[in-house]
Amino acid sequence: MTSSRSSLWLRMLWVAPWMVGLALFYAVPLAMSLFFSLTDATMIEPPRFIGLDNYAALARDRVFWRCVANTAIYAAVAIPLAMILSLWLAALLSTRHALAKPVLLLVFAPTVVPLVAASMIWLWIFNSDHGLLNMLFTAAGATGPNWLTTHGWAMSALIIMSLWSVGQSVVIYLAALRDVPRPLIESASLEGLGRFRRFVHVVLPTIAPAILFNAIIQTITAWQVFAAPYIMTGGGPDRSTYFYSHYVYDQAFVFQHMGYAATLGWVQCLLLAVCIGAVYLCWRRLGDLR
Amino acid sequence: MKAAHPTSSRRRRVWPWVNGACLSLVGLVFALPLAWMLVTSFQSETDALSPGLDLPIDRPAAIISQAHQNYRTVLTDESVNFPLLFRNTIIVVSLGVTGTVVSSTIVAYGLARVRLPARRAMLAMTVVAMLIPFPLLMVPQFILYAKLGWIGTFLPLFAPFWFGNAFSIFLMYLFFRSLPAELEEAAQLDGCSAWTCFTRVALPLSKPAIAVIALLHFTFMWNDFLAPLVFLVDRDMFTVALGLHFYQSRAGQTPWTLLMAASVLTMLPVLMIFVLALRTFLVSTSAFRHASPETRSTSPGRASTSHRTAGRGAH
Incomplete structure (x- = not known):
C-alpha cells in the first residue's frame, strides 16, 4: 500500500473522478427517478406529487403485464437454450481438431456485430417471401411461416436470432473447460465412466462458477432486450414481442409519461433482482443434485 | 481412455x-x-x-x-448522409474511449494500490453501477441532460465516460490487483511517489489490459443503439447504428441490396478491429473470470497459467 505520507485529500484525488461520476450520473438520476416515480411528471408539465398511485396503476395496466409475460417467456426459453448451446459448442470447440480454431472465430464474430446491423440481416433472412430461411423451407418442399408477422413465430424468430450471438458465453465456458484438471478426467475414465457421465459428474461441477456467471449475464441481457424487437417487429404482431425495455422507452419518450416510466424502471430493477436470485437458487439446487 | x-x-x-x-x-x-x-x-x-x-x-x-x-x-444517399454519420460516430467513440481509458485506469489504480478509506464501499458501488438496468437510468438522465443543456449535443454520449466507466474500472482493478506488489514496493524504496509508481511501473505492464478495456468500450460504443436513440435529436448528429435504423424505416421501401450494403458498412470498422485484435478480444472475455480473486485464492499460480493457455488457444 502506497505512502501514508501524502495527505488523505491528496490520496482521494485518485478516485475523485469516479466519485463525482457516480454521484452525477448514477446517484442524482436514481434519486430523481425515485422522486419522479411518485409524481405524474410529463416532459413539459411540472411534476405533481401523487404518492404511490403510479405503482398502484401498474396492477391495472394490462400492457405492463403483457410486457412482463413476454420478457419472462423470452428469458425462460432463450436462456436455457443459450446455456445448452454454448456449453455444447464449448465442449465441441475444446477438442483438438484442426477446425476448432477457425470455427471459434465464426462463432465469436456475431458478438461484435452491431445489434442494428444484425437486426437488418435477420429481417432479410426471416423475410417471408424472399428470405433465406423460407427459401430453404421451399427447397425442402415445405412452406415457411410469416416469421415476423405471425403470433408465436415472431417470438421464435427473436429467440433464434439471439442464439446467433452466444459467442461470449462460449468463450467463457471454453476458458473454464481448459481449467478442468486432466488427471481428474483420466482417473474418472479409468473407473469406467463413459463420455456423458464423465461430463456430468466431473466436468460440470468444475465449471459451475462459469455456469452461474453466464446465467446471470444472460438474465441481465434478457431483461434489457430492446434493439432487435424494436427494429424487427416494433413489438408486434398484436404486442406479442413487446418487451419490457421497449415499454419503458415508449412510456418515457413517446407518451412522455416520465413519472410512470420511472416507476416502470424501478419495477424492472426489482424483477431483475428477483430473477437473479432465482437463477442463483436454481444453480445451488443443481449442485445438490449431483 | x-x-x-x-x-x-x-x-x-x-x-x-x-x-x-x-x-x-x-x-x-x-x-x-x-x-x-x-x-x-x-x-x-x-x-x-x-x-x-x-x-x-x-x-x-x-x-x-x-x-x-x-x-x-x-x-451518396441524400436522406441519410452516411459519411457524415461515420464522422459523428468516430468523434463520439474516440472521445468516449479516450475518457474511459484515462480515468478508469487512474481510478482503478487508486482502488487497487492506494490506501483509501471506504475502499470496499467504493468497490461495491462500482459493481452495483454495472448491474443497474439502463432503462431505469435513461429517464432521469434525459431530464438531467436537458437541464444541463446537453440535449442536441454529443455530450450525453461521451462526457459521462470521462468520469470513469464501472465495467472498465472493475476490470482494471482486477488486473492491478494481480500485479506483484513487490515491484512497486521496490520503486517506493527508491523514492517514487504513488503517481510515479503508477506511470513508471504499473502502466508499462498494463498495456494488454488497457487494450482490452479500450476494445470492449469501442465495440460497446460503436454498436450502442438505445443511448443515441434517446439522447440524439438532430438527424445530422446521428451515429451510424442509428442512421442504419433510420435508413431502413424511412418512408418508401429501401431495397434489401442497399440495406445489406449499408449494414456491411456499419459493421466494417468493428469487424476489422476484431480480426486485427483477435487475441485481445478472446482473452478479454475470459480475463474477467481469470482475474477474479476467488480463482487466485483457491489455487495460486493457476490463474496465470490458464490465462496463458487461453491466449495461445485463441490465436
Missing part, C-alpha cells in the same frame, strides 16, 4: 470424424447470416429477390460493377 473396452480404439478413430462434421456444420450455420448479407449486398435487386443464389460467379467483372453501384448508392 486407455483401452478400457475392446471397442475404444475404434471409437477413437470415429470421434474426430464426428467432431469434424459437427464443427463444419456449426461454422456453416454461424457464418451463413454474414455470408448471406455480403452476397445480397453484391446483387442487383431482381437477383436478390429471386430464389436461389443468383450471383454471376463466372463473370466477376459484373459482380464488382454491381457491388460498386450498390455501395455508391448507399454512400
Whole structure:
C-alpha cells in the first residue's frame, strides 16, 4: 500500500473522478427517478406529487403485464437454450481438431456485430417471401411461416436470432473447460465412466462458477432486450414481442409519461433482482443434485 | 481412455470424424447470416429477390460493377448522409474511449494500490453501477441532460465516460490487483511517489489490459443503439447504428441490396478491429473470470497459467 505520507485529500484525488461520476450520473438520476416515480411528471408539465398511485396503476395496466409475460417467456426459453448451446459448442470447440480454431472465430464474430446491423440481416433472412430461411423451407418442399408477422413465430424468430450471438458465453465456458484438471478426467475414465457421465459428474461441477456467471449475464441481457424487437417487429404482431425495455422507452419518450416510466424502471430493477436470485437458487439446487 | 473396452480404439478413430462434421456444420450455420448479407449486398435487386443464389460467379467483372453501384448508392444517399454519420460516430467513440481509458485506469489504480478509506464501499458501488438496468437510468438522465443543456449535443454520449466507466474500472482493478506488489514496493524504496509508481511501473505492464478495456468500450460504443436513440435529436448528429435504423424505416421501401450494403458498412470498422485484435478480444472475455480473486485464492499460480493457455488457444 502506497505512502501514508501524502495527505488523505491528496490520496482521494485518485478516485475523485469516479466519485463525482457516480454521484452525477448514477446517484442524482436514481434519486430523481425515485422522486419522479411518485409524481405524474410529463416532459413539459411540472411534476405533481401523487404518492404511490403510479405503482398502484401498474396492477391495472394490462400492457405492463403483457410486457412482463413476454420478457419472462423470452428469458425462460432463450436462456436455457443459450446455456445448452454454448456449453455444447464449448465442449465441441475444446477438442483438438484442426477446425476448432477457425470455427471459434465464426462463432465469436456475431458478438461484435452491431445489434442494428444484425437486426437488418435477420429481417432479410426471416423475410417471408424472399428470405433465406423460407427459401430453404421451399427447397425442402415445405412452406415457411410469416416469421415476423405471425403470433408465436415472431417470438421464435427473436429467440433464434439471439442464439446467433452466444459467442461470449462460449468463450467463457471454453476458458473454464481448459481449467478442468486432466488427471481428474483420466482417473474418472479409468473407473469406467463413459463420455456423458464423465461430463456430468466431473466436468460440470468444475465449471459451475462459469455456469452461474453466464446465467446471470444472460438474465441481465434478457431483461434489457430492446434493439432487435424494436427494429424487427416494433413489438408486434398484436404486442406479442413487446418487451419490457421497449415499454419503458415508449412510456418515457413517446407518451412522455416520465413519472410512470420511472416507476416502470424501478419495477424492472426489482424483477431483475428477483430473477437473479432465482437463477442463483436454481444453480445451488443443481449442485445438490449431483 | 486407455483401452478400457475392446471397442475404444475404434471409437477413437470415429470421434474426430464426428467432431469434424459437427464443427463444419456449426461454422456453416454461424457464418451463413454474414455470408448471406455480403452476397445480397453484391446483387442487383431482381437477383436478390429471386430464389436461389443468383450471383454471376463466372463473370466477376459484373459482380464488382454491381457491388460498386450498390455501395455508391448507399454512400451518396441524400436522406441519410452516411459519411457524415461515420464522422459523428468516430468523434463520439474516440472521445468516449479516450475518457474511459484515462480515468478508469487512474481510478482503478487508486482502488487497487492506494490506501483509501471506504475502499470496499467504493468497490461495491462500482459493481452495483454495472448491474443497474439502463432503462431505469435513461429517464432521469434525459431530464438531467436537458437541464444541463446537453440535449442536441454529443455530450450525453461521451462526457459521462470521462468520469470513469464501472465495467472498465472493475476490470482494471482486477488486473492491478494481480500485479506483484513487490515491484512497486521496490520503486517506493527508491523514492517514487504513488503517481510515479503508477506511470513508471504499473502502466508499462498494463498495456494488454488497457487494450482490452479500450476494445470492449469501442465495440460497446460503436454498436450502442438505445443511448443515441434517446439522447440524439438532430438527424445530422446521428451515429451510424442509428442512421442504419433510420435508413431502413424511412418512408418508401429501401431495397434489401442497399440495406445489406449499408449494414456491411456499419459493421466494417468493428469487424476489422476484431480480426486485427483477435487475441485481445478472446482473452478479454475470459480475463474477467481469470482475474477474479476467488480463482487466485483457491489455487495460486493457476490463474496465470490458464490465462496463458487461453491466449495461445485463441490465436
